[in-house]
Amino acid sequence: MLALPFIDLRSERRLLRRPVALVAAVLVVLSMGVLTYKGATAKEALASEVVQAVPSWAKKEGFAGNPQALAGAKLFASSGCTACHTYLGTGSSNLGAPELSSEGSKHKGIQFQISHLKCPSCVNSGSPMPSFKSFSDADLKKIATFLEASKGPK
Numbered sequence: 001m002l003a004l005p006f007i008d009l010r011s012e013r014r015l016l017r018r019p020v021a022l023v024a025a026v027l028v029v030l031s032m033g034v035l036t037y038k039g040a041t042a043k044e045a046l047a048s049e050v051v052q053a054v055p056s057w058a059k060k061e062g063f064a065g066n067p068q069a070l071a072g073a074k075l076f077a078s079s080g081c082t083a084c085h086t087y088l089g090t091g092s093s094n095l096g097a098p099e100l101s102s103e104g105s106k107h108k109g110i111q112f113q114i115s116h117l118k119c120p121s122c123v124n125s126g127s128p129m130p131s132f133k134s135f136s137d138a139d140l141k142k143i144a145t146f147l148e149a150s151k152g153p154k
């Protein structure tokens with residue numbers, strides 16, 4: 001940009017005689033506006049919105065009567081799990097993380113789920129999933145109960 005006045009030594013100055021530069025400048029300004037607007041109004045899946053899906057998950061998966069599983073589902077929905085995992089269409093799938101609404105039908109067991117959450121790569125070698133060992137034992141148990149209660153939509 002700084003060098004442009006020395007490189008572009010044409011004598012023509014009128015804007016209308018410089019269609020390419022004019023169109024480029026207009027497009028730059030327009031796209032700045034459009035992208036700013038898009039960025040400001042972008043819809044992010046907020047944790048609170050994911051949590052709102054929990055009652056419908058409980059109904060479809062049939063764990064509405066299980067308070068441990070319900071509490072686990074809320075933790076799951078509010079702890080960033082859905083940044084990589086989908087659950088009945090909620091969340092986004094990243095790093096090859098599996099959809100978890102049928103996790104319980106694999107019958108891996110509560111203990112496996114807790115170990116996996118504490119150190120994913122210790123039980124599933126090469127797993128890129130981060131460790132969630134900062135959760136309390138009670139919370140880990142709730143999430144594990146929720147996962148094991150997720151045997152696929154009925």
Ligand code: HEC
Nearest residue numbers: 079080081084095096097098103120124127128129130132
């Ligand atoms: C950064 C991405 C990422 C996040 C965040 C994440 N996971 Fe995972 N998860 C993965 C990947 C990748 C795998 C597949 C490898 C594996 O099994 O560890 C996986 C696998 C799993 C499995 C399947 C394990 C098995 O062997 O059946 C469960 C259950 C699971 N994650 C639960 C969770 C829970 C609960 C949370 C939130 C507390 C969470 N994940 C957060 C990436 C993620």
